[in-house]
Amino acid sequence: MLQVHQVSHSYGGSGWRKSKAAAGKVLDNVSFDLEPGCCLGLLGTSGAGKSTLGKIVLGLQKPASGQVTFEGFELYTKGRQGIRKVRRDLQAVFQDCYSAVNPLMTADHIIGEPLRNYERLSPAELKRRTGELLEQVGLAAEDGSKRPSQFSGGQLQRVNIARAIALKPKLIVLDEPISSLDMVHQTLILDLLSELKDSIGLSYLFITHDIQAVMTICDRVAVMDKGQIVYHTDSPSSLPSAEHEAVQRLVSAVLPQHPSLRTSWV
Amino acid sequence: MTSTHTLEVRGLQVRVNDGGKSLPLLKAIDLTIEKGQVLGLVGESGSGKSITCSAILQLLNRRGLEVEGSVRLNGRQLTKLPNREIRMIRGREIGTIMQNPMNAFTPVYTVGSQFVETLRTHSKLSKMQARAQAAASLAEVGLSEPARVMKSYPHQLSGGMLQRVMIAISMCLQPALVIADEPTTALDSVNQLQVLRQLDKLRTEYGTSILLVSHDLGVIARMADTVAVMKAGEIVEHADVHDLFDRPQHDYTRMLLQARLRGRKDA
Numbered sequence: 391m392l393q394v395h396q397v398s399h400s401y402g403g404s405g406w407r408k409s410k411a412a413a414g415k416v417l418d419n420v421s422f423d424l425e426p427g428c429c430l431g432l433l434g435t436s437g438a439g440k441s442t443l444g445k446i447v448l449g450l451q452k453p454a455s456g457q458v459t460f461e462g463f464e465l466y467t468k469g470r471q472g473i474r475k476v477r478r479d480l481q482a483v484f485q486d487c488y489s490a491v492n493p494l495m496t497a498d499h500i501i502g503e504p505l506r507n508y509e510r511l512s513p514a515e516l517k518r519r520t521g522e523l524l525e526q527v528g529l530a531a532e533d534g535s536k537r538p539s540q541f542s543g544g545q546l547q548r549v550n551i552a553r554a555i556a557l558k559p560k561l562i563v564l565d566e567p568i569s570s571l572d573m574v575h576q577t578l579i580l581d582l583l584s585e586l587k588d589s590i591g592l593s594y595l596f597i598t599h600d601i602q603a604v605m606t607i608c609d610r611v612a613v614m615d616k617g618q619i620v621y622h623t624d625s626p627s628s629l630p631s632a633e634h635e636a637v638q639r640l641v642s643a644v645l646p647q648h649p650s651l652r653t654s655w656v
Numbered sequence: 657m658t659s660t661h662t663l664e665v666r667g668l669q670v671r672v673n674d675g676g677k678s679l680p681l682l683k684a685i686d687l688t689i690e691k692g693q694v695l696g697l698v699g700e701s702g703s704g705k706s707i708t709c710s711a712i713l714q715l716l717n718r719r720g721l722e723v724e725g726s727v728r729l730n731g732r733q734l735t736k737l738p739n740r741e742i743r744m745i746r747g748r749e750i751g752t753i754m755q756n757p758m759n760a761f762t763p764v765y766t767v768g769s770q771f772v773e774t775l776r777t778h779s780k781l782s783k784m785q786a787r788a789q790a791a792a793s794l795a796e797v798g799l800s801e802p803a804r805v806m807k808s809y810p811h812q813l814s815g816g817m818l819q820r821v822m823i824a825i826s827m828c829l830q831p832a833l834v835i836a837d838e839p840t841t842a843l844d845s846v847n848q849l850q851v852l853r854q855l856d857k858l859r860t861e862y863g864t865s866i867l868l869v870s871h872d873l874g875v876i877a878r879m880a881d882t883v884a885v886m887k888a889g890e891i892v893e894h895a896d897v898h899d900l901f902d903r904p905q906h907d908y909t910r911m912l913l914q915a916r917l918r919g920r921k922d923a
Contacts, residue, residue, distance in 0.1 A: 436814065436844045542701060570841070572700060572871035577915040599844035643845040645874030649897045652878060655853045 391593060392424040392447065392561060397456030399442055416442050417453065418617040426560065429587060429594040431608035431626060433601060433640065438614040440597045444563045447595060448482055449473040461560065478508050481554035485566035487546040491538045497524065497549050498534035504556045523552040528582060544575030551582065558590060565597045580607050601629060601640050613637050661728070662832050662865040663689040668711055668725035670704075670889075681707050682889045684725065689833065692863040696880030696897065698871060698912065703886040705869045709835050712867070713750060714742050730832055748778040751826035751864075753855075755838035757818035761810040767821055768806030774825055793824040797854045816847030823854045830862050837869045852878060873912060877901065885909050 399417040416439045424430050434440050445451035446458060449465045458465045460480065463472035481504075484490045491500050501520045505511060511519065521531030527548040538546055547567060554562050564583070568576040584607055586592060596608055604611055605626045613621040613629075615636035623629065630641050646652055670682040682704050689695045697705050710716050712727050714734055727734045729749060734742065746752075754760050761770055768790060775786040787806070794802035797820040810818060819839060826834050836855065840848040856879065858864045868879055876883055876897065883900045885893040885908060893906040904910045 435846045436816075573873060573912060574700065574915045599846075601845070639846055643849040645845075645849075645872070645878045647874070647877065648901050649877045649880075650901075655856060 391426045391461060392595075393457075393459040394420060394422050394443075394447065395457045395459070396421050397443070397446060397453045397458065399439075399446065399451070399453045399455075415617050417446075420456075420614075420617070420619055422612055422619060422622075424561070424593055424595065426593055427587075427591055428610060429584075429596055429608045431604040431611040432595060432597045432614060433599065433604050433611055434614035434636075435599055435640070439617040440614055441565055443614070444482075444565050444595065444597050447561075448480055448563050449477070478504070478557045479560040480563070481557070481559040481561070482563045482565065483547070483550050483554050483567045485569050487543055487550055487570070488538060490550050491546065493538050496535050496537055497529075497541070500538075500549060501534070501553045501556055504553060508557055519556070520552075523556055524549075526555070526586075527552045528578075542575075544571050544579065547571065547575075547579055548582070551579075551586070555586060555590060555592070559592070561593045561595065563595045563597070566599070567596075568603060569598070569600065576603070583607060599640070601644055605629060613640070660690075661688045662691050662693075662730060663687065663712070663867070664726075664728040664731075665708075665712065666726045666728075668708070668727065669723070670707055670711055670716065671722040672720060673722070678722070680889055681721070682711065685891055687867075687884060687891070687894075689865045689867060691832075691865055692859055693881045694859060694866045694868055694879050696876040696883040697867060697869045697886060698873065698876060698883060699886030700871070700908075704889040705886055706837060707889075708886075709752075709837050709867070709869060712835065713746060713752065744778070747774060747831070748829055749831050749833065751829065751831040751834040753819065753822045753826070753834060753836040753839045755841050757815050757822060757842070758810060760822060761818065763810055765809075766806065767808055767810060767813065767818075771806070771821065771825060775828055778829055789828055790824070793827045794821065796827060797821075797824045797857075798850060799824075814847070816843050816851060819843065819847075819851050820854055823851070823858060826864070827858060827862065831864060833865045833867065834858065835867045835869075838871070839868070840875060841870070841872070848875075855879065885912075 397417055397420045398415060400415045420443060432440050432443065442451065446453050452466050460476045463475050465473045498520045501523050502516050505516060505519060520534055524531050524533055529545060529548055541549065568579050571579060580603060587594060598604060608626050610624050611626045611629060612619045613636055620636050621632060621634045629637060665685060665687040668682055668685040671678045671680050685708060687695065699705050711723060716723055761767065771790040772783060772786045775781055775790060791802040791806060794805055799805050799817060799820055805813065840851050843851060852875065855866060859866055870876055880897045883895060883897050884891045885906060887908050893909050900909065904913055
């Protein structure tokens with residue numbers, strides 16, 4: 391469904407910062423495939439290039455080199471014909487739920503936006519669809535008249551998810567969707583995501599630094615470090631025993647489940 | 657009254673006036689922290705954790721809010737002190753580490769100049785001395801190039817680095833109490849571990865007491881000696897960290913613990 395082939399990217403300096411462009415490559419020859427109905431975890435520390443890869447997959451950031459093909463259409467062609475064909479099948483949910491929505495819009499308006507863009511619905515029909523979507527993500531249809539400031543973080547993330555599934559897309563890029571939520575809501579949102587995946591037949595690209603979330607929800611995991619995929623596995627639960635140094639660094643940073651499991655600081 | 661507690665909060669109440677009605681935000685809270693101890697404060701959003709922190713720092717707006725109760729730091733009553741004296745206590749005797757390190761620094765000055773300014777506000781050091789001390793403590797929190805960090809602007813450093821700069825400031829001033837309000841929520845897991853390690857160093861080497869606010873029970877399990885669980889402006893459970901994990905008394909505590917265990921079981 392999704393093929394990423396030898397993608398490289400660097401954020402070079404431009405203008406007055408050009409001389410300081412020592413940052414170098416953010417992505418270095420990254421390739422992976424994603425088949426329908428699969429949840430691929432992209433695991434790595436900050437600065438590993440996870441989010442850049444997410445943006446490239448979404449068609450938001452043209453890579454310096456390499457190809458991204460979604461459903462047989464190449465995303466970055468001249469005139470951007472490819473991306474127009476698959477735009478509605480690619481959706482995203484980001485970490486900061488508040489900055490992902492317009493604070494002046496109601497939830498109905500937010501969720502209805504993709505529907506208004508792609509489907510010709512009567513106002514009554516639109517209202518019914520947004521109500522259904524809200525109920526699908528565990529909110530009430532009446533919540534549609536609320537504005538973002540009236541939702542808690544976990545609720546607003548549900549609104550974002552409702553918007554992402556409104557057009558029944560094929561792939562959702564989840565960029566740290568649970569990192570800003572508290573423990574209880576993290577679990578609830580993960581449950582909701584796995585439920586939706588099965589009921590709609592979605593695929594996910596799940597970007598995170600949280601190894602426990604990856605082990606909970608993902609079917610496959612790719613570990614990124616310094617712009618490269620350094621480790622790849624089809625069984626996320628085997629991650630703790632992986633011997634790669636970048637994986638071990640993440641595994642050793644997992645906090646204990648119980649105070650009696652405290653280890654001395656390394 | 658003399659007291660041996662580093663921090664002693666008794667009957668701290670905060671109420672807000674909402675059109676004639678008086679709504680409680682905090683309902684008579686009691687907390688104590690001993691020297692070199694870490695008190696973990698957990699609870700869902702809106703339960704009053706941050707209000708508690710602001711109330712201890714005397715940062716609540718007295719015009720809109722009614723604040724009652726006593727806050728003692730090493731036996732000294734903070735609630736009735738004039739602004740001038742409170743300002744000397746903030747930073748000098750109570751350090752703070754906030755969730756978003758980007759907001760804790762002014763974007764238009766270098767990290768070094770803000771560090772030196774803070775040191776010189778609270779001590780009689782010369783600029784040279786302050787700069788040397790700042791560089792030394794930056795090295796101590798594991799920042800490899802102190803000179804480069806000092807010259808950097810906040811946006812040039814990562815969140816984890818800025819958070820460690822905040823800890824370095826606390827190491828220099830050696831406050832009796834550090835209030836860390838969700839210090840690692842905005843960081844990835846590797847950075848989180850480094851920041852926690854430095855916080856622990858602050859406690860073991862300087863005997864600083866820490867009020868650690870977090871929703872992550874992993875952080876609490878790693879750091880805290882005692883834990884207070886808050887819900888709707890009340891402390892519903894206050895126990896030793898081992899007791900809390902082994903024998904949670906309150907429903908909300910159980911729910912928090914279960915949320916974690918479920919994640920582990922599926923894995």
